Amino acid sequence: MLLIENLSKSFGGVVAISGVSLNFTPGSLTAVIGPNGAGKTTFFNLIMGTLLPDKGRILLGGENIAGLSTPEIVRRGIARAFQIASIFPSLTVREALLAAVNAQRQQHARLLARFPLAASRDRAEEIMHMDGLATKADMISRSLSHGDQKLLDIALALVLEPRVLLLDEPTAGMGPEERWHMIDTVQRLWQREKMTLVFIEHDMDIVFKIAQSIAVLNYGRVLAEGTPAAIRRHPAVIEAYLGTEYAAGRA
Amino acid sequence: MHTSSFLRDCLIALLILALLAALPMLWPSRGMSDFVIRLAAFGIFATSLNMLVGYAGLESFGHGLFFGLGAYSFALAMQRLGTSIPAALALTVLLSVVVAGIVGAICVRLKEIYFAFLTLAFQMLLHSLIIAWTPLTGGDQGLTGGVPRPPFLGIRLDQPYHLYLFCAGLLVLCLLLMRHIVQSPFGYTLRLIRDNPARATSLGINVWAMRLAAFIIAGAFASIGGVVMSLFVSGAFPDFAYWTISGEAIFMIMLGGTTLFLGPVAGAVMLLALNDVVTKLTEHYGLVLGLIILLFALGLRKGLADYLAELWHQRSAAPGSAPLPAAPFAEPSNKLSGE
Secondary structure (H helix, E strand, O other): OEEEEEEEEEEOOEEEEEEEEEEEOOOOEEEEEOOOOOOHHHHHHHHHOOOOOOEEEEEEOOEEOOOOOHHHHHHOOEEEEOOOOOOOOOOEHHHHHHHHHHHHOOOOOOOOOOOOOHHHHHHHHHHHHHHOOHHHOOOEHHHOOHHHHHHHHHHHHHOOOOOEEEEEOOOOOOOHHHHHHHHHHHHHHHHHHOOEEEEEOOOHHHHHHHOOEEEEEEOOEEEEEEOHHHHHHOHHHHHHHHOOOOOOOOO | OHHHHHHHHHHHHHHHHHHHHHHHHHOOOHHHHHHHHHHHHHHHHHHHHHHHHHHHOOOOOOOHHHHHHHHHHHHHHHHHHOOOHHHHHHHHHHHHHHHHHHHHHHHOOOOHHHHHHHHHHHHHHHHHHHHHOHHHHOHHHOEOOOOOOOOEOOEOOOOHHHHHHHHHHHHHHHHHHHHHHHOOHHHHHHHHHHHOHHHHHHOOOOHHHHHHHHHHHHHHHHHHHHHHHHHHHOOEOHHHHOHHHHHHHHHHHHHHOOOOOOHHHHHHHHHHHHHHHHHHHOOOHHHHHHHHHHHHHHHHOOOHHHHHHHHHHHHHOOOOOOOOOOOOOOOOOOHHHHO
């Protein structure tokens, strides 16, 4: 589905991503882990066209999308949610989703029609139900709890009906209860929508609970990739990142 | 439901128009009808600026460019080309669309302060052009000699009540159209961009194109404000294109508020009334006005209409209950009659 080949990016003299090659198979659920500054968010920014790669190819269903603009990449089926929830603070949940559905359907420049478009309503309601925000539809986004703001961010990505969904630390800054609620939601969405899901995560309990495969980044390079069981046993990963707590046999 | 909200807006517009039409009978005063005509010019102008500031998040300091352009273009078309009033109006709007397209294409790419000052620079360019091109514009004396007002469709703008009703009608019509635009899918796309342009981009929205469209639409409406002003003074003056005219529109939306659709109109009422009262009492108009603006900025921290609307929401929300189905932009405001 998403094939990364030899992707590289430097900022001035600082190498952020260097020769990264990864394959995300259709319908897979992959965790990207690694220490702070390993290049995980930069990796997402390169896939989304927020940053232009210096080198390498990003193949989505066989088509190279490296160098395309973000809206073009979005139209080809990749969407993301952000580490710090990126929402529309002054709109209600429903308004934001209705407007996003309009954008996804290329109806967002219509001047003569009245908002909301009747045709967009069902889809917006469906997404709110999928994402668990239906009871908060009329709340102003800025007044949502931290966890709900992250859910709204994901809902905005879901509007785009992505084939590939990138989640940048979906549980960042959440308490334990919110965190597991979020993970349940993510897992349910992944099963239901049958999309290819890639998420960045620091909490290893979560990673080892839901990930089918894991890619470890360190200093902008792929340190290891494989099944959770293989990663637990990987000596370099244990040394660089996991420590002994999550090493095979202990957890 | 969405059709009915448009019908509701139309009904409110008709009601306001009927009230304005009856006003000279109830309160026959030259001062009153002049006030309404000036309000028409500035109400259209300030509301068009608020489409940029309040809805699209584009803080233009040079919106007066289109007010001045509208006044001069209309007056010149009437004087030099001898066209009918509707033709001159159409020509003016068309010219503003072209100019806004060019200026906007250059400006809307830029970030906040750069955008603000570049729009101001374009406005001052027009002002300098007006001052320098004396044979066409009359230079710093302004465009004198009167604007001809040939009758059209039975409307005789040389008669005071006809002029009054025409300007009030333009005000209500422009407000209705702008209201419809900000409540359209396009209007909500502007809100997305105002709130979070990066996120709007990642939803696949071409932010630049949407901002440019908003800039062009706002410029076109601002020029209609200029047309009303030109009809009122029967000419055009360089002041209409000076930076202070943009400043007045900014004051109006600060006084009235940016979140309610009619906030800028309320602000226009306040500023024009203040202007009339204060200039009668003292020569230090700027000082008094400055103090009042400070009071709003430091005291209320928002426009009066926004402040009252918030108060109203707090009153009607029972304590401890779930948050209101608050729709900050969706509710029409009746503040015009309440101010």
